[in-house]
Amino acid sequence: MTVHTENEALFQRASRCLAGGVLSNFKKAKGVAPVYVKSAEGCRMTDYDGNVYYDFSLSAGPAILGHSNEGLRRALREQLDQAYTNRDCLAAIEAAEKIQQVVPCAELVRFAVSGVDAVFNAIRVARAYTGRPLYVKFKGQYNGGMDFVLGGRTDRGDLQARDGVDPDDFYSAMCYTEGRAPHALDDCLLAEYNDLEGLAALFQQQGDQIACVIMEPVTLNMTGCMPEPGFLEGLRELCTRYGVLMVFDETLTGFRLALGGAQEYFGVTPDLCTFAKAIGGGFPVAAFAGRREVMQVIEDNRVLAVGTYNGHPLAAAAVLETIRQLEANDGEAFRLIRRYTQMAKDGMEALARKHGVDMIVQGMPGALFPVFTKKEKIINHRDALANASFPKHSRFMALLKNRGILHNSRLCFSPAHTEEDIQYLLSAVDEALAVMAQEA
Incomplete structure (x- = not known):
C-alpha cells in the first residue's frame, strides 16, 4: 500500500x-x-x-x-557563470534568432515570462495594428488566466461572451472567477472551433470591428479536438479577407507538435503567435512573435510590451538549449x-x-x-x-x-x-x- x-x-x-x-x-x-x-x-x-x-x-x-536534463543544466550553469542580471544580453538575441529560424511567422520576437503575458501582449498588438476593439476566441479553449480571456459563456444564438456559469457547461464552471472586472468580456466573442460556417457569418456581420482571432490550433485543454480538414485554411482565408489578424496560441502546440509549432505542422501561417510551456524546457519563459509589419507597433512605441524579466539570460539560455536539443539529429x-x-x-x-x-x-x-x-x-x-x-x-x-x-x-x-x-x-x-x- x-x-x-x-x-x-x-x-x-x-x-x-x-x-x-x-x-x-x-x-x-x-x-x-x-x-x-x-x-x-x-x-x-x-x-x-x-x-x-x-x-x-x-x-x-x-x-x-x-x-x-544534463544539457539544459549545463547551459544554465554556463550562463550563471557569465551573468544573470536582467539586462539586455547576447543570450536573448541568440534565442530570438533561433525562434526566427524555426517558426514560420516569427519575423520579430518579443520575450515574456508566462503564456498569459504573451497572449495579453499579442491581443494588445493586434488591436493597435488594426485599430479595432473586438477579438474572437473559441469555446472550450484556455488562453490564460486574465480577466478578458478566461472562460465566459454565451446565450443561445448569441456569440457575445458573458461572465457567470452556464450550469450545463463544464468549461464555464471551471474557468469562472469572482473579482473579474465587470466590463472584461465586453469585447470578446465566443465561437465554436471547427465551425467555419459560423465564423464566416460572424465575420460578415462584425468583421470590420474584429482585431484578431486568438486560438489554440488544437483544443488540448478540453477534449483534444484536432482541426477538421480545411478549417485552419478556411479561417486563414477569412482573416485575410476581412483584415483580421490570426493569432495562434501555441502555448501547448509550440515546440511539442513540431519545431515550428502547429503552423509548421499544419502548413498554415498566422500573423502572430505565442509560446510558453515547452519553449524553455521547464524554465519560466514565454514569447510572442509575428510579421514584422504587425510587430512594428512595438518598435514605434505605439504599444508597450514591457516586463522586468523579459528575456532574462537564464530563460534565454534555456530557450536556446531546448531548441538545439529538439532539432538535433534531424x-x-x-x-x-x-x-x-x-x-x-x-x-x-x-x-x-x-x-x-x-x-x-x-x-x-x-x-x-x-x-x-x-x-x-x-x-x-x-x-x-x-x-x-x-x-x-x-x-x-x-x-x-x-x-x-x-x-x-x-x-x-x-x-x-x-x-x-x-x-x-x-x-x-x-x-x-x-x-x-x-x-x-
Missing part, C-alpha cells in the same frame, strides 16, 4: 502559508494533497515518501526534455515523441475495446486527451457537451493518478520517456478501465 505520510505533512505545512496550500488552483483536486516531488530524472519523479511516479504531465507541459526528438504518442493512443483505445468502455483518445503527437463518448470523434466544445462525459473523464484520470501516473487531464509525451514508461502507463490504463467497467 502506498504511504503518503510525509506528503500529507507537507500539505498541512503548505496550507498554513500558501493560499489553498498550492501554487495554482489547477494544481490540486479538491480535498486531495498534491504530490510534492523530492527528485526527478527523465520522466520519473519521487516524492518525500519514496513513492515513484511516471510523469505524463511534464510539469503541466513545460518539461519537453524531461527532468534533470529532429530525432520529434520522432520519439510521435512514436510514444502513437503507442499510447493505440494501446489505450485497444484496452477500451477490451473492457467494453466507450472511450476514444484524441489530440496530437505530443499530447493526448481521453474522451468518454460513443462517437468516433468529438470536433468542438458544443459536440463535447452533447456527447462526452466529463465526470467519467475525471474519474478515469483520478484512477490513473492513484496508480502513479501524473497528468494534467491530458497526457504529454517527451523524448525522455521510454517504452517501459509507456507500458507502465498502459498497465495503469488497463486497471483503471477494469474498475470503470465494473462501475458502469
